[in-house]
Structures are given as C-alpha cells and as structure tokens.
Amino acid sequence: MSAFILRRLVHMIPLLVGITLVSFLIMQIAPGDPVDLLTERNATAEERARVRTLYGLDRPLYVQYWIWLTNMLQGDFGHSYVRGRPVLEMIAERLPNTVYLNLVVSVLIYSVAIPIGVASALRQYSTFDHTVTGTAFLGQALPNFWFGLLLIYGIALRTEAIPVGGIATYGVTLAEHGVWPVLVDRIRHLLLPVIVMGFSAMAGVTRYMRSGMLEVIRKDYVRTARAKGLNERIVIYKHAMRNALLPIVTIVGFQLPVLFSGSVIIENIFSWPGLGTLSVDAVFMRDYMVVMAFNVIGATLVILGNFIADILYVVVDPRISYE
Amino acid sequence: MCFRNERSSTSKVYHCRHKSSWTRATAACILVYEKVTTEGIIPEDGITIVRNPAAVYPLTATHNGKEVAIFMNRLRQVSALLLAAALLLVAACSAAPTTPVDNGSGEEDEIPAVGGEITYGMTGEPVILNPLLATDSPSSWVNNRVYAGLVRADENLQLEPYVAKNWEYSEDGLEWTFFLRDDVYFHDGEQLTADDVVYTYESILHPEYTGARASLYSAIDEVVAEGEHTVQFILDEPFVPLLSNLTIGILPSHLFEDTPVAEMRELNVNIEPIGAGPYMFKEWDSGQRIILERNPDFFLDGPYIEQVRVRMYGDEQVMLASLEAGDIDLLGSIPPDDVDRMMDEYADRFEFHHLQDNGYSYLGLKQTDPVLEDVRVRQALLYGMDRQGMVDNILNGQGTVMNANIPPFSWAHNEDLNPYEYDPDTAVELLEEAGWTEIDSDGIRRNEEGGRLEIQVVTSTGNTLREDTLLIAQQELADIGVDLQPDFYEWSVLLNQYLDVAQFQAYMLGWSLGLDPDCYIYFHSSEGVNEDGNLVGYNDVEYSNPEVDELLERGRTTFDEEKRAEIYGEIQEILNEELPYLFMFSRDIVSAVSRDIRGMTMSNIGALFPEQWYVKTESAE
C-alpha cells in the first residue's frame, strides 16, 4: 500500500511543476505589466525601470519563474503587488471559508443524492424515478448565478430569517452566545448558497448513482443472491449498493474542480469571503502574484483530492490491487 | 501671522444644498463666522467672536462683553439654549428675518452622546490602509477615519485646520510654515510631532516610493521640522494647489522609519493601521468587514459612535438588498436606476442625499488629428449629442451636464459658458462649414478630398455608464452624418496601447477631481508628448494654447482666491470654446443615511467630519 501511495506521490511531481508553469505563463502572456500597478500612469521610463529592478521584473523569465518556484517550495508565495501582503496569508484566510462551503455542499450532496439515486434505480420508470430524473436534468441546466439571484430576491429579501449574504453575523460568537445560536446563525447563512450549489451538483451524482445501481442490479451475483432467497434488503444494501458506490468515489475527485469553479460565482453573489471572491478581485486588479498563487493552490487541491479518491478507491474495491 | 490669508478679502456666498436648507439667518451667522476667522472682531457691531478650537465650543460670541452665542460644530448645531441669543446676534449683524436654524434633521436640540454603532456598506474591499499607497475609494473611506492630515476639506471644499492649527506663507510663497496642535496622539499613544509630518512627505518624495501620488507633491523641495510642532515646506516655485494635497493622512514615523521606503508596501501596519484620526482600527475580516472603534483621545470634539463597521459586498444589488434587509445603516452611492424606488420605499428609514460628484466624464479628442483639429468639427460633435437627454435617461436624472472642467459647486466655476444644448441643425451647419458637405449612401459625411467623417473612440470595458453614453452618442452622431465607432478594451490594454502612448483619435474616460481647480497637467502644452514620444503629464490629447499655458502658470502661483477664480474662469471659457475634450456630465452621488445617524455634514466629496456623527439615542428623543 505505501509503495502505491509513494508511486502516486512521485507521479504528482511533474503535474505540480506543470501547474506552476501554466499559472506562471498565463500571467506572462497577458498584455499589461506589473509595473503599472506600482507606478503612476505618467511615470517616466526611468521610474518604471527603477521599480522593475526593485521587484526583480527585469530578470529573464526563466529566472523569475525559478525564484518564484523555489520560494514557493519554502512556503513563500511572494507579496501582492497591490496590497503588499504576503500572498499565502491572503489565501490562507480565505481558503477555509471556501473549503467549509464546499464541504457542507459535498456532504449534503452525497447524503441526499446517494439514497435518492438508489431509490430511483430500484423503482425504475416509476413516478418517483421520473421526478428524480427530471429534477436532476433541471438542476444541471439551471444557470447557477440566475438561480442565486432569484433566490436572493425571492426568499432572502422576503424572509427575515434568511440573510442576503455573508458567512456569519458579526458578534455572534461561541464564547458569548453558546453553541446553538452560532450553529443556527451559520446554517442561516449557508442555506441559500448551499441550495444553489447543491442543486446543480446533486443532479450529476444522483444520475450517476442511479445508473450505477441499475447496472449492478442486473449483474449475475445480485441475481444469484436473489435466487438464493436472500432478504431483498440484504441483497440491495450488502451486495448491490456497495458495488454501485465504488464509481462514486472517483466522482468525488472529479466533482472537486466543478465545485471550486461553482463557488467562484456563488461566493460573489452571496458575498461569501472565500477564494472565489478573492480570485475575482485579484484578477480584475491584475494582482499577479495572487492570481498565480490561487491557480496553483486551486489545482494542487484538486490533485490532492484525486489522490485521496484514488487511494479510497483502492481501499474500498477489493478487486483492485495496489502492487 | 494670519489665518487662511488667501481668502482674507472674500466673503462667501452660501447656497442651498440638499435637504438642510440654509436660511438667511444661518447664512448671516456664517458671514459672521467667516469674518471672525480672519478678523476676530466686528467692531462696528460691538460683537467679539473668540475662536478657540481646543475648547468644547470652538466659537463664542460676545456682545459688549456679554456672551451671546456659542457655536458648536461649525454652526450647524447652534446650541438651543442660546438660540435666541444667536438670533439676536444675527439680527444685530444683518437684520435678517429670524428663522430657526435647520441642522438637517430638524432636531437641533439634540446633544450628541457617546454610544451606538453603525454599519457602512461598500462594494469591493479596501486595497491597503496606508494613505500614501492607496488610490481606491474603499481604502480612502477607512483611511479618512483612521488617519488625520494637516488640513482637511469642509463642506464647501475649502481647507480648514486639522492637525495643523494654522499656517502661514512667506512673502515669496516659497516657504510654508505649519503650526501643529500639541494634543494629537496616534492610536498607540505616541504623540504626533513635526517628525511624523516630515517622514510622511519625505516618503512620498523618496525616489524609491512605489505609490501613485508623487506628482502631487513634486513642487516640494524639502520638508523641515522646526521644533516639535512646526513644519516648514520649502518649495521650488510657488505652488498654491499644494495646500489641497496636504490633506493626506500623517503616518506614525516610529512604526515606519526602520523599513526602507521601497518596502513600505509590505509592512503589516498597512493592514492594521495606526493613525491619529477619530477612529481606531480594530479588525479586518478579509472579504467581510472592517471594524473601527471610537478613539477616545481624539483631539477634536467627538467621536461619538462607539463602533463603525464597514461591510464589503461583491455585488451592488446584493448590497442594496442588504440595506433593505436592515444590515446596513449607510451607503455611499445608490445606482441611479434604484434611486426612485429606494426613496419611495424607504423614506421612513433613510435620508437620501443627492450631491454632484467631484469629477466628470469626457471624450478626449486628439487635437492633432486631421479630422478633429478643426474646432468646428469638435463643436459640432458636442452640439450633436443630447447630453441632457443622457443624464435624464441613463442617469435617471441623477447628474449634471458639464460644459468645462470645473463643477458648479466649486468657487472657481464659471457660469457664463456656452451650454452647447442639443442642436443637430447647428451641428450640421458647423460640419458643412468645415467642409464635410457630401453625404454618402450610408448617411456618413465626406469632405472634398474624399475623407470619411469617422471617429474611433477607445474606452475601457466594464463601465456601464461609459458604454451607454457611447452607444447613445454613436446613434445621435450618425444622425448628423458622423460615424462614431466605440472600441472597448481591457483597462491595461487601453493604457498601454492607447492612452499612455497618446496614440488614439478619441477616447472616453472620467476624471476624479481634487479640491483645487488647478488643471495644469491636463491642459498645459508642456504636459503633452515630449520629443521622445513619451507622455509627460496627462495632456494626452496634445492640447496647446499659449494663452491657456500662461493662465495655468499664473493660476498655480496666485494666492488670492478671487484672482484665481478669475483665472480659472477664463480658462474654462477658452476650454469651453476650443473643446480639447467634449465635456459630458458628472454623476450625482446619492447616498442613503439611516435616520438614526445624526450630525453628518454632506459634501460633494462625501460625508465629512466623521467625529461629529452620532447615533440618535432614546434619551435625546
């Protein structure tokens, strides 16, 4: 097992290098110049040259890349040209909020979508099945920003209990108010963004689970189990569902970049202080170091997610060996 | 030593703004106040007015030795106890009809009390809480509360003492001496001294400074501390507009001086700022809010509000929804199309202030362009655009047409300008005079040489107002046979490929103005393109008029405000005639203020004097 993990880790190295290279190059190809951020519009050529030297932007590209890369390996993602702050610090204060939102959405998706998918498969072509399949299609087609805005105007503005945006009410703290008020407050803020993100993502998982289940039910071993006269419950949960769940594990890995992408939009609509709002801000301000960093970190997280999914897959599927 | 000597001979006319209608009585009081600040005494009436900024009531009036009035908070809130006496004073000096003073919310008997909290909503997040490095308005809003500058603007955009209690100019105008208050402390307890002022300005002038403000201070040769509470600015040449730039917040040198200026941007104190302003920084929750707390040791009266929360939003409409839901008490600017609805629905909870923005949008025309070098064509373009229609429609009436570069609320504004009211016929006449007589099958004019009357306008993407303006202008100009072709570019592309290299036929942008009417860098011929092809200042349209050059030079070196008003009046007349820019309009900023917040002074640069704001308390009802 550890050999397998090690092999996967080594395998990740060229990928990570590629990620840094792509993130770096995009910003180099872009028209514009970081020096613009640090000088007045009518700065003279000398002033610009001075700032260029000061920030090491006069060095050859490969040198700039190498310095950036090696600093990153030591945990230094540089400073934002615009805000002057350490980039890592800026991302570190936002990332937990994005992970938090995505985690809640994921847990919800799987805990709701899996049973629905299974139930839908077991009652193929029933009204329930048609409703589920239909809703799943709707969820996939609904533009999430449109849905989000409709919810804000349709629900948040009409209901005092649902806030328009944000992650928590200021001043509601564990120390002062105890667990329940904090929990309730968090849930109130989570509700709308989770509904929007969950609805579209859930659709995919439900459909995947349904078709996986349908496939498994037709397999010989399920038929055999049934023929043996085993309790239907046991057949479904012990034999069929466990096997149908396997491919879902890989979906977890695929779902991650999709969720991250979605949260760019959702966070902006719901003023959620995560990586999504930070990235949009940074991109529009051309905050080079921050843009490069959030691409690197976003992609690295996805790779890690896939890595974990791979290991999980091997762990749960007895048919796959990890020699 | 005299106080504000550039205004000594002027008495100001105050006109009505927004809701707090100034009565003649108030105006008369201000007249007294104005005279007081310069002369201290109005002998003929036997009234003496004592100004003591450090006292609880900064202004006291005595009539024949008897105290007749005290003025709190620059006359806005004449203490009710002495209202009658104040009116006596008014009667004495102007014989105006006696009308009670209106302070804006109609509750002048309220005494501000410490307490309460308010939430301000903004779109976007402050970039950096260091006044030397920040250029964005979210940062300025916070910086204006955390930091204090030498001087600050009042509601008439005149400069008044702040950290500097007064100042004087040398005979030749090259030495400016500022006398600082001795009771100003930074939030960490250190006293603000002349050294801090010197540090602040020397940092901007330092060759390794990486901010965008150096050109505002280029006239300064040297800043010298003369003792603990006196600072001298030594100038290369007399430069009057400098005063309006001395509003910039003073940095605590003890927290900065160990770091090279080049690395100033990376200091943590830019995120957890320490200033000497009325509010102290408490915390910054990235992407969510900034919390400011009352500075109990502030050097002026107030502040009263315990906590000011700044909430950040990614979307303007969501911010509005938040205001409606009651999460915000204060909003800097409501989008024009939402103003009517908000005012209809929320008049009971909010007060709405309409104030013209201190800036304008314009179409810059390359003066050397073969088509645009003819002044008749430029005038025709302006006649051919219904600017008032644009204001009425796309700004929903929340705006003012501009006919030159200085807005109407400025003391330097010239009212007698050609208004260029929408007049397609005159436009056509001018075009034909200029030789654009033939009309093509596509409806576009040609001249005898066969040239086509087309104008390419470049502008930036993402600004709806500019997009709308250009799309309407395009259609209106097509009616008079001009083919206006708007092209939208991403901001840095626009700068790098067009504006900063001064390569364009026309472009559309807006200027945000300073407090001083000086416009040298935009219209002086030396600020255009130099021999190397580089843009020197912001005269990217390459406007060149020796008369304007001379006036601009004089405007910068004349201290007397009345004379300056004449100079800038003349400049406006010429610009209005020659149109280096097609001046478009400026927006009205409509702000919403909760009715619980009192003591605000609204101005064209936003709500002023944050230390005077207070929250209405039950006991004051």
Add this chain to the structure above:
Amino acid sequence: MRENPDAEHTEDFKRMTWKRFRRHKLAVAGLLLLIVLYLIAALAPYIATHDFAAVDPANRFQPPSGEHFFGTDRLGRDVFTRVVWGARISLSVGFVAAAVAVTLGTIIGAVSGYFGGTVDHVLQRLTELVMSFPTMFLLLTIIAVMDRSIFNIMLVVGVTSWPGLARLVRSEVLALKEQDFIEAARAAGATDVRILARHILPNIMAPVIVNVTLRIAAAILAESSLSFLGIGIQEPFPSWGSILNAGRNHLRNAPWITMFPGLCIFVTVLAFNYIGDGLRDALDPKLKT
C-alpha cells in the same frame, strides 16, 4: 464487441438508432426545440422586430408589450430582438467552443490511446494538467487578462474543456486497437493515420457525439457565467449571458430583461442534455439506463 467496423454505417444501423432515439420522448422534444432555436438563430435578421443595437433612451425599461414582446433594456433596446440575435451568438459560442473541445479531445485521446508509450505518457500528463485546474479559475484568469473578443471566448472555453473527452476516447481506442480488424488493416499496410481516421474514429463516434451535445450545453453555461462576471461577450453584441448580465442590476424594476435570456439558457441547456441522454441510449444500447 464490434466485429464489423462498417456496421454502424449501414442504413440499417441508422434506422435502428433513430428508432431508439425516438423512444426517448424528452430527447425528441429537445431536438425539436433545438431545431426551432437554430432556425431562429439562422433567420435572426428576419425574425427580429428591431435593430439589436438601436438605442432609444427615452423608452428604457418598457415592460413587454405588442411593440416590444420582451420589453426594453436600460438603453431602450428591444429585448426580444436581442434575445433572437443572442440565440445566434450563444449557440455559435456553444458550437464553436464544443467543436474546439471535441476536436482537441478526440485527437489527443485517439493519438494517446493508439500510439501508447511516451506519446501516451506525455499526453496523459497534459490531460491531467488541464483537468486539475478548476475550469472557472482558468477561464477567469485567461479571459480577464486578455482581449475579450467573441473569438477568444470561444477558443478559451474550448481549450479548457477537452480533457474529459480525451480520456474517454483514449480508453475506447485502447480497447479497439487490439481488435482483429485493426490488426488486419495494419497487416494490409495501412498507415497509422489511415487506420485512425478510417477504422478507429468511426467506431468511437458514439461517445463523441454524446459528448458534443453535453459540451455545447456546458459552453453556453460557461459563456453566460463569464458574462455574469462582466467578462463575456462585450456590448453592443448580445449573447444570452450578456443580456442577462446587463439586466441583473435591474432585476427589481425590470425583471423581463433577465427572465427571457435566463429561460433561453435554461431551456437550451436542458434540450442539449436530453438529446445527449437520448443519443447515449440510442447509439450505445448497452449503456441504456
């Protein structure tokens, strides 16, 4: 397993496929809807009642009426006209972006699977690389900093969305290249390019076609998301996403501006997804769910 590579090209196969597709009622409905939409897009100049760029500032925010079926926007432009022209732009963006993605995905996947070895290794890493970036991060970064022409948007949306298909095609090719008829072709002296083009590609068209429909839907959504962030199709050209974005600040006083393009995106994406589903069932009966 497919024994006769040419089977899929016979009339019989086509008829069978169509028969199976017809059974999927929603897919047929989706197909009809799309035909209508494409007709609208093609005939936009004849269907539109106004000039899509003609402004009428005095008549902004007019509600739907006989003159303006879908009302007017903030410049008094006719929303119906803009939605009709928007069909042309949005569908084109979806189509071209999907074409770019599918071409890249198919070629990279096929080459990777067919040649194997180092080529496969390198292309696999490339696929993984593109896949590991959250698409929106990449789109946002590239488009925000570049020139936002329609062409760039089509290209970038396409270039960021091929990896899924590449993987699918690769695995299909891997299974296929060991088949007898490929061996036979090779023995007969066919070149690699010929084998790929004549024998392998036709046999993997089923998943590719299904993917095309899904990619078009995804590209339309991607463009509208970019427009939502203000970096999609630029004024005065209407795409559904850009009309929606321009109307989003007026959702309260003029909901019709956002409602119609929003519905168009929704219905179109739904239609493509149903068609994809129907095609999957029809082309590959063993996948039938």
